[in-house]
Structure formats: structure tokens, C-alpha cells
Amino acid sequence: MSPQPMLTLDSVSKSFGRIQVIHNVTVDVYPGEVTVLLGENGAGKSTLIKMIAGVHQPTSGRILLDGEPVSITDTKTSESLGIATIHQELNLVPSMTVAENITLGRTPRRFGVINRAEMRRIARDALAQIGLDLDVDTHVGELGIARQQLVEIAKALSLDARILILDEPTAALTTSEIEALFDVVRDLKAKNVGMVFISHHLDEIAAIGDRVNVLRDGGFVAQVPATTDEDELIRLMVGRSIDKQFPREPGASTGDAEAAQPLLEVKGLNADGLRGIDLSVRPGEVVALAGLMGAGRTELLRCLAGADHYASGEVRVNVRKLKPYDVAAATRAGVGHVPEDRKTQGLVLDASVAENIGYATMGATSRFGLVDRRGQRARAERIAERLRIRMDSIEQPIRSLSGGNQQKAVFGRWFSAGSKVLLLDEPTRGVDVGAKVEIYELINEITAGGGCVLMASSDLPEVLGMSDRVLVMSQGTIAGELPTAEATQDSIMQLAVSNVHRDEEEPHAASAGTGDEGATA
Amino acid sequence: NRGEDAGQKVTLAVSTLNNPFFVDLRDGAEDAAEELGIELDVVDAQNDSATQANQLATSASDGSAGVIVNAVDSAAAGSALGPVVDAGLPVVAVDRAVEGAEVASLVASDNVAGGEQAAKALAEAVGGKGQIVILEGVPGASSTNERGEGFTKGLAEFPEIEVVAQQTAQYDRATALDVTTNLLEGNPDIVGVLAMNDEMALGAIQALGARAGEDIHVVGFDGTEDGFAAVEDGKLYATIAQNPEELGRQSVEVMSKVLAGEEVEELQNVAVDTVTVENVEEFSD
């Protein structure tokens, strides 16, 4: 049924030093098809596609392009072979504009002089392809991670490549952006572009995938059609089945939640992009923050965590007022914060896994200024095992862990710190189905112990499966609240876009984010 | 737009004040200025010709009536004085000559002659033979070149003296300590150290420890207070005493005469003396 593969990874293996991470794997990419790579965190998906992108060279095996062996020694070669790659981790220059980033490495120019008009045109066209209406002169560093991800996607699309590789492009996106992206993918299929797609969202595989290559521990497990049912995919990937993807157990005190004293209380908070936020979370509760891209969820969590200034309002934890803009004070009060971008805000990439897990407990457990090395290590080992962080050694630099495993470490940091108020910003971004369940169980443990969780998530099944209440944000305000039991994806989306429509009638309310929501809604 | 009261303000451009020699020079100049009712504006080039050029250009337009210059570098000072000369201000050079610009007078001691005296003093100390090392000043500085010239002249008369090493210690005491220590390793049999200033001589003495003044003799240059003290202790065989205070004092006196329209000598020589334990009392205070 399929034509000749346009690209083949033929029995490739890859080692880093003594450690072999890919064992003799073969993958074919066909024109007009989406080849899905599926596997747990650390299975080797990103390593595999980096060999196509020219970042890594296979230790053994061949890469065939149109049946001919090629050697892809660097990224430039990969690009010149018609391959475009969207990497799992963002690779943008924050100090440069959207237009400059989209044309990076192939800036239009005449005699070395940059043609800025052409550069903007290319960028605008690329953004239009995915329906993102963004000022191309904005500095990328000012954008939230979702928009950065979209810029990254636009950059790859604008290459007009024959082969497009997408490594977890949807992890940071909300439903509407994902839909827009999939429209483009379908379009490209029709244009005979061959694609490789990686995602931990199994529903997405069914939506756009054609064939699925399952990997486990760096080895090839099976190739199955994308129509294979989710339970079977999970079984192939994890080697066992998972009974409950969302094991939410209501917290200890949710029984009389209404009566209990709120653990986290926010009153009249106003900040950059946030207006009049009031909310409270009681012990034992998991409250989800839902909303469109740019709705202000990240900003709200950052204010509560002490990471950003707010103009007015107050935040109370356990009745006591938190000092604004002081993370250390918030930490002492028992607040833990998993930021939205692990790479720039969560991790010290050159430090070890143990150290990264231990940052939040290092000060509190030290005695006479001496770091409790043994204790820190034991705590890190315990949490790493619990979350099944796949690594060679706990002393290994966290940079060399797979993306999903890095994310687990950031979460683990606050769990081992025993935080009572967890502020989670997309906590399971890039985490595989199995490990997600572990994270959810830890959330259950925290609420069972009288703690509470405020969780921003763009993953609506996660919102519906793991929270007790849903706060829907829109345009920097809380547009409404729904008990999870009564909420549906539709009812949440309705609230999420509620303010957007009102704003369109009020020209003065053209806040920074308006245009985008208008376009993507 | 000079001050109504011509002769009021004079700029003294010093090469560096990080060195006691020039601090003394400045002190002498300030004393004389006070006596003569001159307002003395001292600027410090921190041993950089270009900084000095900037300062000289500034002095041409800041209301000064005359400029006394202690050049960082004789050659560079000539053109650097351009704006001052163009503004019609009189210039007196002190301690170091200025090449390529008309100056009313040069108040200086002679580095070449001093270097020659130093070499002779060391030769006398070591009995006219043996291995010696030379500690040079900042490479390329005019005083380094001139004293080196003087050393060569002076040593020419003593064919049995062998210069086994010639290294820079940057006019700096700490550097001289390390350099001398290291040189001693390779040249354990030296009998003398000829240093281009007292600071380096004192660093060498520190390195020599008990050998200083016993089997190894050191000669310095400048006649600083620390230098004289070392002479008194018998650690420093001799220092070539310039009289920096006198240099400073006379430069201001000459400038005041120039401003008053009086005739002055083109070259005002300030004595350079070889100071040893014999005559040190006359110099130190």
C-alpha cells in the first residue's frame, strides 16, 4: 500500500560514552504519511530524530534518503537535504525578534545586507500558516512558552521541507492551537511531505498518525497502525497496562471543603495582565486553572509563587499574608512552584539530577551551614525511584536526561520539599502516560496529607480527570468556576472564550494578547 | 579667556603618583607654589601617555596660565603639548625632557649620567669583577632606556663584570622580589644587582635576605626614604639620589619667573648624587 520510503533509519544504534541508548532501530518515513514514534520518557525518541536532524551521528547503522545512503554531519546538511526539525526543547534566541528567529540561519539578504521587509514577510507568512497573528517584531523572550513553541513550528514550516520532524510540538499547546497545527499537518500530507511525529497524547496519534513505531529502552518493539486502540499502545510502550489514567482520590478534608479554612487565598490581585483575581483553595483540594493560550494562568501562578511583582492585592497561605515578590518567603510558607519552562526556569542543566531535585530542601535541611549531603542524596534517590526517572546515575548532569525525565525531576523537587501548596504550571508536559500516573498519585498523596494544588493545565482530559474544581481564566480574569463533576470540555471552552468576544466589541481593551485569541478561537 | 590675574593657576601634569618619587616631586612643587602664591592644579596620568595628552589638552582650556609637564614619555609629550603651545601657554618640563615642542626650561637630573654613576658604584662594591644581574624598569619607558644606556656606558670600563641576566621587574617591588628569587636559582654566583629604581632594589634585597650587602651588593636609583634607610642598614650599597622635591620646587620657581616675564635657563640641572653609607646622613631626614 505504501510507496518507497523517502527516509530510512536503517538499523541505527547510538551510544553516549559507555551508555548505549539506541539499539539497532529501523524506522521508515513515507511521503504523505505521519510516522509516529511512541515510547516512554527516555525510550530514545528524541535521540533517534536528532540523528536525522544532524545533531547526533549514529554509532552504527545507516541513514538512507530516497534509497541512497547519506551522511548527515550537521544541521545545515540536514536542512539542505530538505529536512526540517522542530526539537522538543525550544531553540530560539530570546533576545531576537520573532521575524529574526523564523529566518534564523537563512536571513534574506542582498550583498550581505539584510532585507528586513522580506524577512518580515517570510515571518508573517509562516505565522499565517498556523493561524498565529503576532507582531513579528516582538522579542521572542517576551512571549509565553506556548507562543514560543508556535514560533518554532512556524520556523520549521517556512523551510518548505520534504520531510518534517515534530518532537512533541503539542506539549505546550492548548486544544485550539493543536487543531490549527493538525490542519497544517493534513495539508502537508496532501502535499506529500513525509513527517515524523512524537507525542505523549495518545488521542493525537489517532487524529493524524498513520503508522506507529513503538520503542522501549532504546530498542524497537513493534510497528502498528495508528488506529490501534490506546490500551494496546500503552501496553506496547510500557510493557504492562495501566488501569486508571486519572487516579484522582479526593483529599482528606474535601468532605467538608466548604467549611475548611482556605490554605491558599488570593484577594483582589492585579498585575501585569491580571485583573481582580480572587480565589481560594482549601486543604485537600486540587483546583485546575484552564484557559486559552495567554489567558494569564502562568502569570497568576508566578505572582502567587513570589516570582513576579503584583501591583495590588494580597496572597495568604494558611491565613498568613505572603510577602510579595519573594520566592524564598513563599517557599518557607510551604509553597512549591513548578514553572512552565523547565529548561530556563526549572533546572540548572549542568548540575546533577540529585542537586536539581534537592534545591528546595538544601537550605532547610542544612545544619550549621553544612549541606546534609547524605540526606539530600537519599531524598533525591527516593523520589527518582518513585517517579521512575530514567537515568544512569543520580550524579549525572540533568542536561543528559530526556525531556520528560527532566520534567519529573522538577516536580520531584517540590514533592520532596513537602510543600503544602503546590502551584503547578503544566506539570505533566512531556511526561509519558505511565509517569503521569505517578505524578497524579503524588498529587493525591499531597492532598490526602492536607495539602492543596493549584494546577494550570492545557490538557483538558487532565483537568477533567484530576481536579475537584475548575477555574477558567480569560483575558487575565477568572471568567468562571465549574465543579469538575459538572464540567465538560465544551463548558470550559465556552467560559475560556467568554471575554474574548466582549473585548472585540470594546476597542480600548486591546490588550497584548487579544489578537491571538481572536485568531485561534 | 585666561584668568584676569595672570599667573594664578598652573597645571602640573605628573606621569604617575603611584610612586613615592613623584609624590615627593609634587610635594616640592606644592610647597613652592604656596610660597609664591600660585594655585597649583596637579593631574596624574597614571603612566599613560594618552591620558597625559588628554590632560594637557584640557589644561589648555581650563584657565591655566602655564603648564609644568613631567612627561610619561618624552617623544609623545611633544605633540601632546600642541594644544598648550597653540593656546600660547608657557611650558616647563620637569624630570623628563620633552622632544619636539618648545619648552621654556627643562628642570631635570640626567638619567644617563645617573645610570653611569650607578654602574660605577656597583663596580666599586664588587671590586670590578664578577657576575651581576640587571633589573629593568617598565619596558619601553624612557627612564628605562636612558638608565640602561647609562649602565652600559658605566660598565664598559669593567670588562671583568659579566651581566648574566637582564630582566624587567616593572619598577615594582613585589615583582622584583619574585624575579630576583628566580634569577638566583639560575645564577647562584652573582655578586651584584643593578636596579633601575629603589623600589626594585628593595625587592631584590628582600629576595637576597642575609646575602644582601654581604656577598651580593645592590645598587638602586632614586634616593627614596626607604632607599636611604636600606643604605643606612648596609643592605643597599648605593642609590643614585635624585632630588625629586627639589625638582618639583625648582620647576614651579622657574614657571613663576616665566610668567613674570623673566629670563630663565634652558636647562636647569638638579644634582644627582651617589649616596652610600658614607654620605647618607646628608640626604636622609
Next chain:
Amino acid sequence: MNAAAKQRHFDLKSFLANNGALVGLVVLCIALWIATPHFLTGPNLMNIGIQVSTIAVMAFGLTFVIVAAGIDLSVGSVAALSAMVSAYWTTTAGLPDGVSILVGLAVGAVSGLVTGMMSAYGKLPTFIASLAMLTIVRGLTLVVSDGRPISTSESVSFLGSNLGPVPMPIIVMVVTGLIAAFVLNRTIIGKNAFAVGGNTEAARLSGIPVKRVLVTVFAISGLFAGLAGMLLAGRLDSAQPTLATGYELDAIAAVVIGGASLAGGVGRISGTLVGALVLAVIRNGLNLLSVSSFWQQVVIGVVIALAVGFDVIRRKNVRH
């Protein structure tokens, strides 16, 4: 159209945002204008223009290196070697003056090239590569000159003189400043420097030849340093073996005061000029005020901190 208007608006804003030390500079100038009648005079402003030229030209080139997240400590020494070789070429070796400036520029560019290659291909941190070049090049200057000053050629002396009423150093500074700004903002060389400095990994993954970019920015830095050295020697009519010793710190300071970050990815030629002016105005002002030279150093330090501090305060106000 709307976007274009917005764009122009943004450029003004970003000019201010990137030239923050301007506020510090203006405050400084006002203070000096009040403090001394000698500050705001034609000749004194001309002096400042001449005095700032060496550091400014040096710092223009250095801006490229710093934007690319490198550092170049060798600029002072390279300035000296370029001036010295160019003087040697004509005065000592008697070769034609006509090309003596080109010789100096070539020496500068090649020195920078070598630093860049040590860092790009030898994988040395730029701090170490350029520190090594600092002493190597200074040593070579002493070797070429035998430790003595050499008179500059007529063309180089012309660089330090006046063209009609206007000092050549100021002309050279303005022209090279415009060229540097153009290259940094409008050409692929500049863009690549920003990309490499902003995120080396992203630049590499986008196919930007990171090594070549490094070598290029160092060559540019060397070229400008060479020119700066000849400007300075031209003013002195003499190339000195100790020329521009220690200028690297001033030049780096000018770039950083001008708003660049040593972490790379940010920097502006106009900012660098402001940074260099801040330093020159401070020195000039303290001379005019006859501050004692010991205290002068204390005051210079305090004023540098304040001038940059103004920028920080201003930026904080803008952010919120």
C-alpha cells in the same frame, strides 16, 4: 501600515531602552555645567570628542565580540602593535607611507583573527584566548620597537591632526561608528553575532556557522583596535611600546555601560558610544574641577557606578 508605524515607534523606544546610560551622561553633563564654567565651552567639547575617540573606536569593534558572548582583552595590546608596525613600516623600514595605515589595519585584523581561531577551533574560552593574545601582542610590540617609541608615518600623524577646523579623530570616530552600526544591525555578520551570543545552541541548530562567526567578530574587533591604536599614535606623533596599556578594561566598560551584556545577545553601537562618552566626560570633568588625583580615582569609580545605576533605575520604572 499600522505595523510599520508601530515599528517606527518601537525603534525610538528601543533606542532609549538600549541607550540607558544616556540619562546618566546627561545628568553628568548638567552637573559639570553647573560646577565649572570651563566644561561647556567649544574647545573643551572638542577635547572630549578627541579624547573619547580611541576608546570609542576600540569599543565599537569590541561590541561585536561582546554581542557574540565573547570577550576580547587583547584590544589595548593590538592597538599598540598595529600602531608600532605601521610606524616601523615607514619610519624604520622606509617602506612607502601610502599604505602604512593599511598595514596597521591588517596587523589588527590578523591579530583578532588569531584570537578568534584560538577560540573557535582551539576551543579556548575567549577570556583565555584573548588574555594570551594580550601578552603575546604586547611582547611583539616590544620586540618590533626594541622598547623605544617610533615616529608615526605622515598618514598616521594626519589621523591624529585636524582637517580644517575639525579634528580627524572625531571624523574617524563618527564614520567608523556609522559603519559599525550598519554592519551590526543591517548585515548578516551582525545578525549572526546576535544569534550566536543570544543562544549558541539555537544558532548552531539553525545552521549558522558558529565558528566562522566567532572568527569574524574577533577580526572586526582587531581591525577596530588597530585603527584606534593609529588614531592614538597619530595624536602623539609617535607609536609607543606602552601605548594603550590597560585600555581593554575601559573599552569593555564602555560597551557594558552602553547596555550590552557580557552574557551576549545584546548591544548597540550607539550605546557603546554613550558608554565611552560617560568615561571620557568623567575624566575631563574631574580634571577641570581640579579634584586631587588620589580622590579622583575614588570619584571616577563612584560616578561610573552611578551612571550605570541611573540606567538601572530608569529601566525598572519602565518595566512596571
Next chain:
Amino acid sequence: MNAAAKQRHFDLKSFLANNGALVGLVVLCIALWIATPHFLTGPNLMNIGIQVSTIAVMAFGLTFVIVAAGIDLSVGSVAALSAMVSAYWTTTAGLPDGVSILVGLAVGAVSGLVTGMMSAYGKLPTFIASLAMLTIVRGLTLVVSDGRPISTSESVSFLGSNLGPVPMPIIVMVVTGLIAAFVLNRTIIGKNAFAVGGNTEAARLSGIPVKRVLVTVFAISGLFAGLAGMLLAGRLDSAQPTLATGYELDAIAAVVIGGASLAGGVGRISGTLVGALVLAVIRNGLNLLSVSSFWQQVVIGVVIALAVGFDVIRRKNVRH
């Protein structure tokens, strides 16, 4: 148990990985041993030990700042001010010698504290804050000393002398090196410095008090610089106004040669010691070989580049 064994194994490896310049140092020593019989002698090695002490102690403190992604240009000046104030305290002001060393240490720590506060609370880039302190502190040294050397107190002179057969500077260097290594690797101060230097934002979001960490590392740097200054003055029996001028570049070079990155997050005290030794051995060797002072600078530069280059080559071999 297995994990523990693995751990010990890893420590050795990481020692080598972090002390790469060790290879360069060993090569250098072998070359000198072949080139001159005077190099590998007991007394000469002792000399090297004494000569390296100032830069090493200074660089130990500086390692903290560099690990935290800062830079401290003021260390040379702070060394001078500490030595000078301590000498002034006893010699000029006639106050009790007993505490003169403490006075010097306090001056150093306070100077560092001020730099740290300018940078943490004044938001100045550390390059600018410490550059400002460089000139402020040097100016104060000149003010205190009036440009003249002051004899050191007996306690300070003792720091520069011998304790039995062993030179005090070496003892001080070893002891402070051990303390520094302990503080950097085992205490919360050190670990915080690594976190802040590795990723300031991540450290802040983990509740690490970034500002306090910055102030602390600069205070440590100032403290060590003050001690280094007294060591040097003690050897000279005199505190000089020009003491340790320009030492900042040597000290930074020692830290970077020792494997630290100016980008922060990496650094080792043992590496810094090796870096300082590389510089001291080069200078010592060139003196022993009586290389002419002009060429000496060229050779120093080349050898620095090679010594660090060796590390790079070695690391490349390990990686693949």
C-alpha cells in the same frame, strides 16, 4: 554499597575532569625540567610555592564569585587597600598590632560586601560594580598612604616569613585552600553559589536567596583578596600603594585555566590552584631560562594558550 563505590570512583574521575589544566601543568614542568637543571630543585619549588601564594589565595576567593556567574575585577585593589590599612593601623596610627591582620581582613570583606551590594541591590552588572570598586579602592589606598609605602606590622610581616623551615605563605595558601574547598563543596554557601551561577532564574524560583548569595560570594572574594594582599606585603615588609596592580587578570586567568567557566556554575578550588601554578611556573621558568623580557611576554601568552589547549584536547578525547 555499590552506589557508594561508584560514587568514589566518580569523584576521582570528576577530579581529573575538573582539573584538566593539570595535564598542561605537568607537561610544562617536564619541559622545564629538561630545559634547565635549576627548575626541579627543592629551593626552587619552594620559591614557586611562595610566589604562587598571593595569586592562589586571591583566586580561591574569586572562584566563589565566578562560580556564581559574577566577575570581580577589584581583587588586586582590595589586596592593596587591606594591606595598606593594616599597615597604617599599626605603623602610622600606632594601634595594637595584635589585631592588624583582622583589620586587613575586615577591610577586604567589607570592600567585597560593597561590591556585592552594588550588584545585588543596585542591580549593576558585576563587571561594572567591581570595576568601579577597582578604582575606588585603589584611590582610597593612595589616600591612606599618600602614595608612599608603609612598613607592615610584625604580625603581617610574620605572614610573609618562615615558620621553621616552611614558608608561611605556603602554609596560609594550603590552609585557606582547604577551607575554601570545604566551603565551596560542602556548605550551603557554596552550593547556593553553584545554583545561582548555573541558572539564576531556576535558583530564584527554587527559593534560593539570590541576592544574599551574591553579596556573600563577593564578601568572600574580598576577604581572600585582603589576606592575599597582606601575604604579599608581609613578604616585602611593606605595604605599597601599587601593590597587586593588575593582579585581577592573573587571578581570573587562574580560575578559568583551572576549569571554571565565566558563564558560571562550574569551578573547583583544586583547579584554581592548578591554574595559579601554571602561571607561576611559566614566570619562574622563563626567569630561569633568562628569556629576554620582550620575548618573555610572547612566550607567556603562548604557553597559557597551550596549557589550556591541552585540557581542551584531553577533554575531547574523553568525550568520544
